[in-house]
Amino acid sequence: MAVMNVFGFDVLPGKALEFQDLLGRAVAVAMANGSPPPRIWQVALGGPNTGTTVVAVEYDDIAAYAAQSERIAAVEEWTALLPEFQAVCNVSSSLLNEVTG
Numbered sequence: 001m002a003v004m005n006v007f008g009f010d011v012l013p014g015k016a017l018e019f020q021d022l023l024g025r026a027v028a029v030a031m032a033n034g035s036p037p038p039r040i041w042q043v044a045l046g047g048p049n050t051g052t053t054v055v056a057v058e059y060d061d062i063a064a065y066a067a068q069s070e071r072i073a074a075v076e077e078w079t080a081l082l083p084e085f086q087a088v089c090n091v092s093s094s095l096l097n098e099v100t101g
Contacts, residue, residue, distance in 0.1 A: 002058055002098040003065050007091060009053040015088040022084055023053070029077050030057075035068055065095070 011019045027038060036057055043052040059065040072078050085091055 001061060001100065003062050004056050004058045004096040004098075005065060006057075006094045006096060007055045008049075008093075009055070009085070010049075010090040010092075011051075011053065012088055012090070019053070019088045022081065022088060023055070026078075026081050026085075027055075029075065029081065030072060033072055033075050033078065035072065062097075 009019065009023070023040075027040075031037060036059065039056045039058075041054040041056070043049050043054065046052065059068065
């Protein structure tokens with residue numbers, strides 16, 4: 001059953017350009033290290049969440065997600081990006097399970 005890792009990014013005032021650059025770098029590093037391509041959205045109608053950038057990455061199953069999580073955690077270039085994100089936005093993360101039938 002598919003799972004989706006969803007990240008929400010609430011960009012701090014005046015940090016939009018830094019965030020866009022950082023997100024591009026992060027996607028490149030993740031994909032170069034085996035991550036499936038992400039889908040990137042911006043909340044258009046969401047009350048206080050309007051403007052939040054949402055990045056969703058789908059995996060075939062929880063095992064594929066776990067393997068990629070372990071693989072990317074060992075990539076120094078990836079782990080160096082994490083504090084940079086904290087400097088430009090507030091980050092949330094969820095793991096969604098597909099519901100069938």
